[in-house]
Amino acid sequence: MDTFEDIPIGQSPSQRTRGGFDSQTGIYHSLVQLGDGNKIPTKANLDTATFVMSQFPKLDQAVSKVAFIDTATGHQVTYSQLQRSIYSLATGLYHGLGVRKGDVVFVLSPNSILYPTICLAVFLVGGVLTTANPLNTKSEITKQVLDSGAKLAIVAPSEAHKLVSTNVPTLLTYRPENGDELSVQELIDCCEQMELPETRSTQSDIAAILYSSGTTGVSKGVLLTHSNFISCMTLLKWSTYKMSADQDVFLCFLPMFHIYGLAFFTLGLLTFGATTVLMQRYDFKGMLEAIHTHKVNNIPAVPPIILSLVKHNKGGYDLSSLRRVGSGAAPLSKELVDRFRAKFPWVHLRPGYGLTESCGAATLFLTHEEAKAHHAGSGKLLPTFCAKVVDYETGAAMPPYGEGELWLKSPTVMKGYLGNEAATAATIDSDGWLKTGDLCYFDDDGCLYIVDRIKELIKHNGYQVAPAELEAILLGHPQILDAAVIPLEDEEAGEIPMAYVVRAEGSQLSEDQVIQFVASQVAPFKKVKKVSFINIIPKSAAGKILRKDLVAQSKQHVRSKL
CATH class of the missing domain: 3.40.50.12780 (ANL, N-terminal domain)
Structure with a gap:
């Protein structure tokens, strides 16, 4: 049976870092191979x-x-x-x-x-x-x-x-x-x-x-x-x-x-x-x-x-x-x-x-x-x-611990989006790199760390705040069952972090207590400024928070008070 062969890029494997990073190309390579008995078949007539x-x-x-x-x-x-x-x-x-x-x-x-x-x-x-x-x-x-x-x-x-x-x-x-x-x-x-x-x-x-x-x-x-x-x-x-x-x-x-x-x-x-x-x-x-x-x-x-x-x-x-x-x-x-x-x-x-x-x-x-x-x-x-971590402002490929957008290349990457050439071109570049939209970094061992979705970063007074970081802190509170953080428009700061919180049964946790709990663990620009208590956090079937639903809910709440 025909087999898929890895195509070497840039330095030879022996010249890469222990985490698979190629400093000449800015590309991270997989540290493992399938082996001869597990090659991907490339026989054309195969469904x-x-x-x-x-x-x-x-x-x-x-x-x-x-x-x-x-x-x-x-x-x-x-x-x-x-x-x-x-x-x-x-x-x-x-x-x-x-x-x-x-x-x-x-x-x-x-x-x-x-x-x-x-x-x-x-x-x-x-x-x-x-x-x-x-x-x-x-x-x-x-x-x-x-x-x-x-x-x-x-x-x-x-x-x-x-x-x-x-x-x-x-x-x-x-x-x-x-x-x-x-x-x-x-x-x-x-x-x-x-x-x-x-x-x-x-x-x-x-x-x-x-x-x-x-x-x-x-x-x-x-x-x-x-x-x-x-x-x-x-x-x-x-x-x-x-x-x-x-x-x-x-x-x-x-x-x-x-x-x-x-x-x-x-x-x-x-x-x-x-x-x-x-x-x-x-x-x-x-x-x-x-x-x-x-x-x-x-x-x-x-x-x-x-x-x-x-x-x-x-x-x-x-x-x-x-x-x-x-x-x-x-x-x-x-x-x-x-x-x-x-x-x-x-x-x-x-x-x-x-x-x-x-x-x-x-x-x-x-x-x-x-x-x-x-x-x-x-x-x-x-x-x-293969992967690249690309600074979304300069376009530079980032070395280990440098944050940027995760780009991927593999035979598993999609062909494109149905009937949407513009979205396809914006997501897959001419060299076949898939732009994931996720903010990430790799460490020296080649381990990937996802920080958050780039589009979901909260822009507060020129700083960027990752909702996932604040959500992790909130979930550490013994009286909080679930939580989600979204951007709330603010005239002075641009956006402020707002938390939606699901309290444990019988809990009387207050907004101020939640705000203080987070404030004690983060830099001042990351502080949660507003808290709303909710019965359930809306999520997709895959478990991802539906932030757009919460953003719409927060805007509706603001309009109702005007």
Whole structure:
């Protein structure tokens, strides 16, 4: 099989710093390589589904090896059953519903044991996948369906009403009671004996259009190719082998429509032959029950869930099987990391970093020792990745500890944004560097530290204040369950930091007490100037704070007082 080869840039590896920094080019290089047995395939006529299924356990193992367990029903799917279902559904999509290569298929469903079958069948038949959050409104759904040009929608029965006005044909994930609509399972059953024509995509073809969360602006359709996914799956399989055992059990409560859930659970873990326990949606008690019941070893999580484990776990569940907790979507504070490790000393906490535009991959800690040695770090560059830290005012490439915007280059980087050449040009430069919009720095060991989103920095009297830093301090207060910091317009200072705080039950914490708590730990220009108490911090499905919602709320509050 053809393989991807790293192309050396600038100095030879022996001339770079121990952290992989090349002083001549300003480029940080990955310190690890995939090795001969794990090269990324570059065979042109290869689609994501074919690649993923080629990594399934061998036939004698696939018959008994469980791929997914549904926590709600206890239903299990083996790898051999999964493979048959994928082929049958792909055949049904082709013969029964007329899906052809390049047709966009819109998927709207909570996590389901059928979700991986649906996604891989769409890839196998040559379709283009686009997924959405079931919590999205009818207008948001309509906008995505029209923007993506979807030809078919596969939807949970409870969400079907949101697509009526689009006039797009729909296939239900399952048939409701007293219903007569066609469902995914029925299509699988009726097409088991049919042949699937050769409709495979090439690696350069678009595999998915995934819409960014829109936490700071208008949501855009990220174009990911089969090559992007295949590269990412190779990296995930390699890193999972490095960190996990063959019999490990993973728990999925993150949404499968999001790049984190899609890349890791729907696709990535299948290349490792792992068993995944699947929750329809996240709830804290359900997560603890699943760990207890199924002896779960691994949880890829997000910071709010890690915070919940630290603050809310009151016991009663056996969590001793837990060995690894990964974290992504937003940076972890040193204080939260320390509290987690103090409470769960036997669990390896391994933060990582990725974004939709890089197919969810970029940095990761491969060992517990590395993670412990770099508090609040987000891991080291994965194989095939290069990075630059670019000063967003001068454009200079920054050495270790110099702050700037993180730029990435890798075969996992997206092709661009759907129908938006201007946004694509602003995000990917002519040399293929992806500008992430994240303020960061690397240390001497090549570990990445995310400071905050550049667009979210608060400009106060000429100083720049990172909301994430203040949020980490606020979360250290014993009476604060959650917090978010936003910029509030100010006539004299330009912007001032304002905190939204969720108090613990029964707490009478006051605005002045919060302000003083932060003021005692930061420079004067970083002080929180205003506090508003709130029941819940709005967050995206990936756990990112929806600051634009809080900014709008603060402006509405100001207007109401005028």
